[in-house]
Amino acid sequence: MNQEEKMLDKVEDKAQPEEQVKGELQEKIEYMVFGESMSENIGELAGALALSQGAMLNGSKDKQGYGYKYMTLGNLTDIARKPLSDNGIAVIQTHQLIRGRNPSVVTHTTVMHSSNQWHKSSLELPITIMKQLSQAQMIGVAATYGRRYALQAVCMIASEEDTDGK
Numbered sequence: 257m258n259q260e261e262k263m264l265d266k267v268e269d270k271a272q273p274e275e276q277v278k279g280e281l282q283e284k285i286e287y288m289v290f291g292e293s294m295s296e297n298i299g300e301l302a303g304a305l306a307l308s309q310g311a312m313l314n315g316s317k318d319k320q321g322y323g324y325k326y327m328t329l330g331n332l333t334d335i336a337r338k339p340l341s342d343n344g345i346a347v348i349q350t351h352q353l354i355r356g357r358n359p360s361v362v363t364h365t366t367v368m369h370s371s372n373q374w375h376k377s378s379l380e381l382p383i384t385i386m387k388q389l390s391q392a393q394m395i396g397v398a399a400t401y402g403r404r405y406a407l408q409a410v411c412m413i414a415s416e417e418d419t420d421g422k
Contacts, residue, residue: 294375301373304343309412311339327413329404336411344370349406351399359383361395363402367410379406 295301315335317325340347345367352362360383366376381398385391408414 292375292377295373298373298375300371301345301367301369301375304345304369305367305410308336308339308343308345311342312336312411312413314414327404327408329400329407332404332407332411332413335413336407340411347407347410349403351402353395354380359391361398361402363399363406365403365406365410377406 312335315327315331317327318331319326319328336347348366348368350364350366352364354360354362360380362378362380364376364378366374368374379402381402383391383394383398385394389397
């Protein structure tokens with residue numbers, strides 16, 4: 257029995273006030289949806305990340321999209337890798353496939369510092385079939401977008417043209 261089921265059982269058993277258990281369950285669900293967690297202290301990680309970000313510049317938008325230009329994941333990692341490494345920071349990105357009526361890919365990004373401090377966040381992107389690509393190819397597209405968006409957020413690098421004002 258998982259934690260949510262146990263909490264729901266408490267509601268049914270009236271072991272705790274129903275509102276309290278529902279509140280605890282909602283907090284747990286929100287935590288899972290946003291999927292952000294970190295070590296107890298992140299001061300050294302934050303300082304090293306600030307130094308890393310200060311050493312990075314926005315790169316060139318080297319790829320043409322549908323009406324906009326953007327930076328490829330390769331270009332982005334070329335910009336970020338050395339400043340992060342020089343400051344004792346490693347980044348690991350993994351993926352999780354969510355199946356069902358609305359399939360998606362979740363990219364989990366963990367930023368770790370040599371002090372053993374860390375921060376983990378998750379970004380979920382839908383899998384949408386388009387341009388005659390197979391579902392497997394679209395999983396790859398969503399995974400690449402997730403990695404690029406998450407890494408650019410960590411590094412504070414603008415990788416796309418700002419089209420909000422158009």
